Amino acid sequence: MKIACLQIDIAFGNPDLNYERAADCLKKAHEAGCELAVLPELWTTGYDLTRLDEIADTGAARTKAFLSDIAKKYKMHIVGGSIANDTNEGVKNTMVIVNHHGEIVKEYSKLHLFRLMNEEKYLTAGNTDGLFELDGEKMAGFICYDIRFPEWFRKHVLNGARVLFVPAEWPLARVDHWRTLLIARAIENQAYVVACNRTGSDPNNQFAGHSIIVGPWGEVIAEAGKEEELLIGDINFNAIDEIRSRIPVFEDRLDSFY
Numbered sequence: 001m002k003i004a005c006l007q008i009d010i011a012f013g014n015p016d017l018n019y020e021r022a023a024d025c026l027k028k029a030h031e032a033g034c035e036l037a038v039l040p041e042l043w044t045t046g047y048d049l050t051r052l053d054e055i056a057d058t059g060a061a062r063t064k065a066f067l068s069d070i071a072k073k074y075k076m077h078i079v080g081g082s083i084a085n086d087t088n089e090g091v092k093n094t095m096v097i098v099n100h101h102g103e104i105v106k107e108y109s110k111l112h113l114f115r116l117m118n119e120e121k122y123l124t125a126g127n128t129d130g131l132f133e134l135d136g137e138k139m140a141g142f143i144c145y146d147i148r149f150p151e152w153f154r155k156h157v158l159n160g161a162r163v164l165f166v167p168a169e170w171p172l173a174r175v176d177h178w179r180t181l182l183i184a185r186a187i188e189n190q191a192y193v194v195a196c197n198r199t200g201s202d203p204n205n206q207f208a209g210h211s212i213i214v215g216p217w218g219e220v221i222a223e224a225g226k227e228e229e230l231l232i233g234d235i236n237f238n239a240i241d242e243i244r245s246r247i248p249v250f251e252d253r254l255d256s257f258y
């Protein structure tokens with residue numbers, strides 16, 4: 001499966017412009033022959049959290065219609081990063097996944113809110129898992145800070161997920177943590193990790209870029225630099241079986257001791 005991470009800059013608090021930019025990049029991913037595209041975290045608004053009452057997407061309705069139209073037009077699955085989603089439980093940081101028929105297959109809202117970027121003051125945590133299926137393969141979505149919680153990843157992998165998606169707005173200041181944690185999540189779970197970070201800056205942070213696709217052996221299949229980039233990599237589901245039979249971690253787990 002040919003996958004594209006849309007490592008883009010995000011216009012602070014300007015959804016109209018961000019939808020336009022995302023549409024351009026999704027078109028480029030389609031033209032490059034990609035079967036699945038991934039967007040970064042909070043790609044419609046950035047971290048303009050004090051203005052969420054004006055700029056959040058009510059019920060993610062605009063985002064769902066936008067992604068669904070594009071997915072259908074290009075026959076491409078879209079892991080829709082995440083957006084500020086105004087729900088009756090508060091504003092959530094929600095990922096929408098759309099298959100290549102334009103059907104919404106999953107909504108996952110970020111479980112672990114990141115205090116260093118004030119998320120807990122403005123956002124409501126999700127309360128569902130991130131498991132979904134595309135082309136008969138089990139996959140899962142996580143959002144940014146979630147990568148610091150290996151138990152959350154393991155839970156999804158034990159439930160069958162073999163491709164783990166991570167949209168993010170990860171600052172440059174901790175780019176070493178970003179790379180190390182993502183590679184570790186791939187190695188320990190013997191699964192693909194596809195992580196799409198934003199680039200550019202906002203009033204509080206400079207972002208790292210360095211979107212990355214990591215294979216189940218921990219090998220870096222593709223990695224972006226710091227600038228805007230359409231990062232493309234191929235994933236091969238057979239490699240997961242091969243590595244799991246070489247080192248049978250999932251057979252050797254001793255659940256009763258953990």
Ligand SMILES: NC(=O)CCC(=O)C(=O)O
Pocket residue numbers: 041114117143144145146148168169170171174177
């Ligand atoms: N947007 C985020 O969740 C950022 C997480 C982060 O920077 C970290 O160090 O963790």
